[in-house]
Amino acid sequence: MMNKIKRVIKAGFLNFTRSGIISWAAVLVVTITLSTITTILLLQAILNFSLGEIKNKVDVTIYFNVNAGEDKILSLKQSLENLPEVSQVTYVSRDEALKLFRDRHENDYSTIAALDEIKDNPLGAYLNVKAKEVSQYESIANFMKGDDALVIGSSSIVDKVNYYQNKTVIDRLNNIISGAQRLGFLITLILIIISIIITFNTIRLAIFISKEEIGVMRLVGASKIRVSGPFMVEGAFYGIIATVVTLILFWPITFYFGKSMTNFLGINIYDYYISNLLQISVIILLSGVVLGVFSSIIATRKYLNK
């Protein structure tokens, strides 16, 4: 068995080296496909990074009345943290709120003077809530509407929730994000399908040239796997060499973009490429090898049944 596998691999390697320009044409086409996949991976990273940045800027703040007790607020914090949609809740006490306010307005003398005049701290505590997804803010807001713990006597301890002020903006942002993700997925799908069709046809053409040869091998009494095996190995070689070429090619390309476009993109694409090199290599190697082998199987199958 091992001997058979060795023979098939050796025959595939010899086919590859002896087919000359045809092999390199196939490698070129697979390289273009893998470059498309790599470009898509990098663009997805840029898109996800940008969307992540935007999402991170969105939050909801719950402002409490000045007389709201800290224990109530902390128990609300606790129950908010228990919600699956919530990623982080930050509590800012009344004193901290005042300090932050003073810091923010330290050059605004009239405001600071007015504040000093009041003496008492006029600011309420607040909770800053970040959701895991932008679409989840509404349900968090609804949760607070329905929470009885927020009511003392007949009045609520919540002064206002800025979700309702920002609702339109958050909704629009949510639409843009999901739209961008859907469009990105669609473009990825179309590009990958086109690349696969082109690669498949190139490999099919390369095998078409060997049509006669396949017939002769069958007449000599070779089994199907002995005939198609070397073509599958050859297809795998296309994938492996194209992977190496693609990885080397993207080194200077990402370096250039990393150097000149980091400010614009917000992410250093070269750093991203280097730190994710292993994952990217595995993805494109698997894509290349599967594509090469699969195309070879389909292409040889047609000539094998004789």
Added chain:
Amino acid sequence: MIYFNNVSKLYNKDSLALDDVTLTITTGEFVSVVGHSGAGKTTLVKMILADEIPTGGTVFFESINVFKLKNKDLTKLRRRIGVVFQDFKLLPNKTAYENIAFAMEAVGKTNEEIESDVPHVLELVDLSSKMHHFPSQMSGGEQQRLAIARAIINQPELIIADEPTGNLDAINTFEIIQILKKINDLGTTVILTTHNRGVIDSIGKRVITMEKGKIVRDDKNGKYVI
């Protein structure tokens, strides 16, 4: 050994390649099938390999109906038959050595057997010096000798030589026929198709003459009569 039972092959309405052929070939025979181009010689021998499927009738190889064989069993049958074609049908991307080694690998021979047998058979057809040449680097006669070497390497029970001398000059033709006779003398059944009068007359064995898909003569020690 081989039995054709009322075999017909119709390619289309106007082209009848075989017309109700019944024929028996026994083990150890040297049978020449002659006739003009289009007489049905090649179709006849391709039937034995199940490389052509008949419109009617059956072909038996010993007790096996070759058209009833599954893919795997057909492969096994083909391993018992060596084939030589007019256009050689060598593997262009493999050297002389590799072409023969491939046929041995196909039947599951070990590396040691391949390493010892291939140089031997190449010597037999006088191609030792061309061992590492590709078919494109060899003459027509050399390519045909290589094709014969490949056909006999696994000691088949039957050799089918379909117009093996069609592309060769007189000297090479003579050499090829001598090799085939030698193989037959060693006990292998040989079926040779040709339209070369000189070849047939020099062999002096059974001759089957075909015309328009029919067998019109079958002589035990025949000559070329058309």
